[in-house]
Amino acid sequence: MKKKCILYGNCQAIIYVYELLNNLPEFKKHYDLISYVNHDREQTKKLVNIDVDELKNCDVFIYQPLGESHGVYGTENLKSMLKDSCVKISFPYVYNSSFYTTYWEDASPRWTLQTLINCGWKNIMSLILEKRKIDEIINLYDNGLIDFYFEERMNVCMELLKEKDEICDIKVSDFILEHYKDKRLFVTQNHLTPYFNIWITNQILERLNIPLIPNEYSDTNILESNCVYDNYNVNFYNFSHDTSQIFNNKETKDKIISFYNHFKGANYNMNDLIINKIIDDPEKFIDMPF
Numbered sequence: 573m574k575k576k577c578i579l580y581g582n583c584q585a586i587i588y589v590y591e592l593l594n595n596l597p598e599f600k601k602h603y604d605l606i607s608y609v610n611h612d613r614e615q616t617k618k619l620v621n622i623d624v625d626e627l628k629n630c631d632v633f634i635y636q637p638l639g640e641s642h643g644v645y646g647t648e649n650l651k652s653m654l655k656d657s658c659v660k661i662s663f664p665y666v667y668n669s670s671f672y673t674t675y676w677e678d679a680s681p682r683w684t685l686q687t688l689i690n691c692g693w694k695n696i697m698s699l700i701l702e703k704r705k706i707d708e709i710i711n712l713y714d715n716g717l718i719d720f721y722f723e724e725r726m727n728v729c730m731e732l733l734k735e736k737d738e739i740c741d742i743k744v745s746d747f748i749l750e751h752y753k754d755k756r757l758f759v760t761q762n763h764l765t766p767y768f769n770i771w772i773t774n775q776i777l778e779r780l781n782i783p784l785i786p787n788e789y790s791d792t793n794i795l796e797s798n799c800v801y802d803n804y805n806v807n808f809y810n811f812s813h814d815t816s817q818i819f820n821n822k823e824t825k826d827k828i829i830s831f832y833n834h835f836k837g838a839n840y841n842m843n844d845l846i847i848n849k850i851i852d853d854p855e856k857f858i859d860m861p862f
Contacts, residue, residue, distance in 0.1 A: 574602060574603055576606065576629060576630045577634065578606045578627065581634075582609065583606070584764060585636055587608040592785060593773060602780075608621060608622045627647050627654065628806070630654065631658045632658065633658050635650070635740055659779075659780070661780075662742065663741070663776075664733060664736035664737055665736065665759060668728060669690050670725035671761075671805060672692070673692055673805050674696075674720070674824060675761050676691070676693070694721065696709065696718070696836075713828060716804070720808075723808075730745060736838050753809065759799070761799070773785060773833050801818055802823070
């Protein structure tokens with residue numbers, strides 16, 4: 573009789589890890605796989621999308637931790653329903669906005685001021701508040717005169733991730749720091765490349781004593797992205813992996829123009845345009861589309 577395995581997380585777990593496990597014959601020989609999304613933003617007092625009986629009877633629970641602010645969807649509440657013999661494997665919500673010059677989705681209602689700053693827009697916003705015209709801003713961009721504060725953003729993102737690693741079985745911070753120069757790891761700020769997804773999945777398989785998935789890195793066919801390489805991030809990070817496939821200064825400039833058109837009437841206070849240490853619930857700080 574097959575054992576029951578539940579995946580509980582965001583798209584990193586319930587789409588990418590799910591597909592890798594579900595297409596692995598050796599895993600499917602031993603487990604039936606179920607997935608539940610962990611970010612129902614509308615309901616925190618009642619489990620409306622999780623079968624509690626499935627949860628109570630599962631043999632393996634693979635999850636991305638959520639704090640108490642997520643109510644009944646918080647990890648500790650769900651773990652309290654698991655049977656004692658259930659094998660629990662955790663990995664963090666992996667997020668890093670610092671590898672790309674900017675990230676922007678037009679008029680997303682979930683963008684907060686701090687999210688915008690975290691995704692590289694602080695100095696563009698300052699220029700908008702100074703009533704600079706878009707042609708002036710693009711000219712500054714073309715001449716390499718805008719500071720996108722990559723180091724500061726990297727430090728903030730890695731600080732958060734290291735804190736998340738502390739409570740997880742699978743730790744990803746060191747892997748990122750070891751490989752980000754020679755391998756593209758992020759497609760967007762929170763969507764991972766196949767190489768990174770397979771690495772996480774192999775960490776799970778290793779804990780279940782199932783043969784690992786071959787994981788040969790390739791720079792090709794990693795196209796799903798609102799994030800591109802341009803003169804700024806390529807020069808700052810000096811990547812050794814191929815950046816030509818998505819190198820596109822025009823794409824970044826188009827994002828700046830779109831951002832300008834949306835925010836040119838905003839009334840932010842200049843004193844608010846600082847990138848802060850991430851505090852409180854990290855999922856709210858980086859409240860990005862999953």
